[in-house]
Amino acid sequence: MFKITGRIDKIRIGKLSTMHGVINTPFFLPIATKGAVKQLSPEELRELGAEAILGNTYHLWLRPGEKLVKYAGGLQKFMNWNGPMLTDSGGYQVFSLAGRRGDKDSVKLSEKGVEFRDPADGKKYFMTPEKSIEIQLALGSDIIMVLDECPPYPCSREYAKKSLERKTRWAERCLKYFDKAQRAKRKAKNKSAKLKTEKNNRPLLFGIVQGSVYKDLRQESTKQLLALGFDGYAIGGVAVGEPREKMKKILEWVLPLLPEDRPRYLMGLGRPEEIVFAVARGIDMFDCVIPTRNARHGSLFVWKNGDSISTMEIESPRLFYQTINITNAKYKKDFKTIDLNCDCYTCRNYTRAYLRHLFAVGEPLAGRLATIHNLKFYQDLMKNLRK
Amino acid sequence: MFKITGRIDKIRIGKLSTMHGVINTPFFLPIATKGAVKQLSPEELRELGAEAILGNTYHLWLRPGEKLVKYAGGLQKFMNWNGPMLTDSGGYQVFSLAGRRGDKDSVKLSEKGVEFRDPADGKKYFMTPEKSIEIQLALGSDIIMVLDECPPYPCSREYAKKSLERKTRWAERCLKYFDKAQRAKRKAKNKSAKLKTEKNNRPLLFGIVQGSVYKDLRQESTKQLLALGFDGYAIGGVAVGEPREKMKKILEWVLPLLPEDRPRYLMGLGRPEEIVFAVARGIDMFDCVIPTRNARHGSLFVWKNGDSISTMEIESPRLFYQTINITNAKYKKDFKTIDLNCDCYTCRNYTRAYLRHLFAVGEPLAGRLATIHNLKFYQDLMKNLRK
Numbered sequence: 001m002f003k004i005t006g007r008i009d010k011i012r013i014g015k016l017s018t019m020h021g022v023i024n025t026p027f028f029l030p031i032a033t034k035g036a037v038k039q040l041s042p043e044e045l046r047e048l049g050a051e052a053i054l055g056n057t058y059h060l061w062l063r064p065g066e067k068l069v070k071y072a073g074g075l076q077k078f079m080n081w082n083g084p085m086l087t088d089s090g091g092y093q094v095f096s097l098a099g100r101r102g103d104k105d106s107v108k109l110s111e112k113g114v115e116f117r118d119p120a121d122g123k124k125y126f127m128t129p130e131k132s133i134e135i136q137l138a139l140g141s142d143i144i145m146v147l148d149e150c151p152p153y154p155c156s157r158e159y160a161k162k163s164l165e166r167k168t169r170w171a172e173r174c175l176k177y178f179d180k181a182q183r184a185k186r187k188a189k190n191k192s193a194k195l196k197t198e199k200n201n202r203p204l205l206f207g208i209v210q211g212s213v214y215k216d217l218r219q220e221s222t223k224q225l226l227a228l229g230f231d232g233y234a235i236g237g238v239a240v241g242e243p244r245e246k247m248k249k250i251l252e253w254v255l256p257l258l259p260e261d262r263p264r265y266l267m268g269l270g271r272p273e274e275i276v277f278a279v280a281r282g283i284d285m286f287d288c289v290i291p292t293r294n295a296r297h298g299s300l301f302v303w304k305n306g307d308s309i310s311t312m313e314i315e316s317p318r319l320f321y322q323t324i325n326i327t328n329a330k331y332k333k334d335f336k337t338i339d340l341n342c343d344c345y346t347c348r349n350y351t352r353a354y355l356r357h358l359f360a361v362g363e364p365l366a367g368r369l370a371t372i373h374n375l376k377f378y379q380d381l382m383k384n385l386r387k
Numbered sequence: 388m389f390k391i392t393g394r395i396d397k398i399r400i401g402k403l404s405t406m407h408g409v410i411n412t413p414f415f416l417p418i419a420t421k422g423a424v425k426q427l428s429p430e431e432l433r434e435l436g437a438e439a440i441l442g443n444t445y446h447l448w449l450r451p452g453e454k455l456v457k458y459a460g461g462l463q464k465f466m467n468w469n470g471p472m473l474t475d476s477g478g479y480q481v482f483s484l485a486g487r488r489g490d491k492d493s494v495k496l497s498e499k500g501v502e503f504r505d506p507a508d509g510k511k512y513f514m515t516p517e518k519s520i521e522i523q524l525a526l527g528s529d530i531i532m533v534l535d536e537c538p539p540y541p542c543s544r545e546y547a548k549k550s551l552e553r554k555t556r557w558a559e560r561c562l563k564y565f566d567k568a569q570r571a572k573r574k575a576k577n578k579s580a581k582l583k584t585e586k587n588n589r590p591l592l593f594g595i596v597q598g599s600v601y602k603d604l605r606q607e608s609t610k611q612l613l614a615l616g617f618d619g620y621a622i623g624g625v626a627v628g629e630p631r632e633k634m635k636k637i638l639e640w641v642l643p644l645l646p647e648d649r650p651r652y653l654m655g656l657g658r659p660e661e662i663v664f665a666v667a668r669g670i671d672m673f674d675c676v677i678p679t680r681n682a683r684h685g686s687l688f689v690w691k692n693g694d695s696i697s698t699m700e701i702e703s704p705r706l707f708y709q710t711i712n713i714t715n716a717k718y719k720k721d722f723k724t725i726d727l728n729c730d731c732y733t734c735r736n737y738t739r740a741y742l743r744h745l746f747a748v749g750e751p752l753a754g755r756l757a758t759i760h761n762l763k764f765y766q767d768l769m770k771n772l773r774k
Contacts, residue, residue: 034750072740368751
């Protein structure tokens with residue numbers, strides 16, 4: 001086991017427009033891809049203990065467009081979420097969604113950026129590092145990610161190296177554009193308002209460590225990003241189909257190099273035991289579709305009977321929870337609470353039998369109640385890990 | 388114009404298990420067909436001002452089954468609704484849904500009852516007047532409807548007459564079964580608990596006036612039901628495709644015959660102006676899919692600017708509201724509140740542009756927010772009509 005790095009316990013968000021300027025770490029980001037966490041209201045997210053949410057640059061760029069969101073006062077105001085928001089760069093979706101059409105020519109990657117077509121209407125778009133930052137600033141993001149091209153797994157060493165070099169150049173362009181935009185903003189503000197300190201008056205910009213499953217590339221990527229200097233560091237290109245053991249290796253290679261006073265974000269992960277593993281190694285931030293997507297299919301996380309996170313075993317963390325599929329016939333007459341150790345809205349008010357019934361007859365409330373429970377499980381997990 | 392009959396202002400629900408034993412009239416029943424108002428939580432219904440909800444006997448009988456619901460403590464407890472509930476008899480759905488298969492033999496009507504197959508799995512069921520009451524009692528209904536066979540429109544005088552005669556015999560069988568069940572219950576209670584007065588300790592049973600669009604049949608039906616004696620009277624067989632003018636005629640024929648001290652329920656209606664019309668003639672209760680179904684398609688009710696219900700014209704009530712389709716492109720940049728005269732959760736927190744965006748990208752929150760608004764419009768309409 002490698003050395004556990006030091007921890008930060010909070011991330012301060014500098015934007016004064018945000019009511020809740022402090023994010024407690026470690027934290028998990030519920031995913032509001034298109035400007036809403038599926039089926040949930042912002043009040044429900046707040047009640048669950050969500051510290052921040054994740055908006056998707058690619059989706060919001062295409063619909064409703066970043067200009068409209070900016071005009072609305074930022075995505076938080078548009079969607080009535082009065083907390084911090086992180087936006088991904090859109091790079092992942094450009095390749096995974098726009099590339100989905102089967103038409104290889106639909107995504108054209110060059111040094112300058114990436115051209116793609118909207119799968120919905122065929123309209124052409126051109127994403128560049130500068131454009132990604134511009135959109136994220138317009139969306140009003142509190143934590144902005146550099147543009148990223150995520151190579152698939154498996155990926156040859158040669159391709160990974162070439163891709164990495166370009167990504168470092170892109171990260172530098174993102175940083176330059178971001179700094180320029182902040183300088184322009186400060187200059188404009190200076191004229192009309194009292195000057196704030198720089199750090200209290202701007203969003204954070206994160207770099208993304210890439211390098212596929214190659215140790216030297218991952219370490220090279222980390223060092224290059226450190227040389228550029230970011231507010232936080234994400235580890236990308238995991239959860240793209242590689243064996244989960246590789247993820248552990250990647251953390252082992254990268255984390256010791258990252259500074260202890262900057263937030264560390266493991267993108268796209270993961271299962272509860274993976275989160276426990278990663279937090280123990282120093283990761284502060286997570287996002288993942290697992291709790292929400294699984295919920296919509298009736299798969300629920302349940303704390304193991306009598307166990308609490310304090311007694312869970314870090315090295316074999318599967319022990320502390322189980323998943324149940326509530327659509328299963330065996331829950332038809334099960335009038336117990338979904339999870340005795342959970343105090344979410346769903347567990348306080350409904351039985352397993354009722355939730356199973358809602359799934360069985362296709363009532364949309366089913367997905368909502370299940371999503372509330374699974375997100376609460378994740379938020380409770382993070383809360384327990386803070387202790 | 389015919390004479391406006393006297394009004395009751397409350398319906399007292401006798402069941403002690405119900406926390407809210409009084410329903411203010413006139414009122415509108417949100418439809419919880421399968422044990423949930425689509426997408427909404429019971430707390431949201433309460434906040435909207437819903438006095439009572441409607442559960443569907445046919446659907447709940449098939450899934451999850453009345454025995455399960457009874458074991459859960461009644462539908463209200465199962466679905467966490469702490470207010471009164473009305474159940475329809477299931478008759479309408481037996482013909483409209485089970486009959487849908489195209490296979491005419493799938494529904495067999497006889498004097499004894501009606502045999503049908505579950506369209507989902509082909510399983511045979513036999514509905515009788517007694518069975519309908521038994522199911523509704525098991526569901527824990529506060530207002531129970533007699534079993535009803537609803538003839539389609541148009542319907543010959545001959546068929547309507549024959550159908551009516553059977554329905555009156557069925558209504559009598561419902562009443563007998565209901566009385567017997569109440570006597571058995573009282574007898575059982577007498578042994579173990581303090582005796583309550585009869586009226587305070589049982590659900591209400593409503594008869595349903597039928598007779599299609601024929602004046603003499605409608606009036607005959609009314610008199611026959613009055614002779615049997617019910618707690619309230621519903622007018623059925625409207626909103627089945629007949630011209631809306633016919634509905635007005637039916638009210639004109641039937642309402643003067645109904646007693647002023649018993650609730651009057653117009654089943655399955657209607658548009659806001661129809662509700663205003665019917666309330667002015669003495670109707671106390673309504674249910675309709677319009678507000679919820681329209682909401683899911685983005686069609687929203689909006690009070691006319693500056694108008695209030697107090698200034699609306701009863702004879703041309705369309706004036707007091709309009710419908711807007713929020714999915715329309717013209718709302719893309721409309722950052723106004725959906726309805727300035729509405730204080731529902733949706734109007735308090737979201738813009739037209741945001742709601743339009745949610746519909747455009749297919750976010751399920753769209754239907755939820757729209758449903759909340761439309762139901763609030765209907766609840767506000769009823770509240771205003773009480774004044």
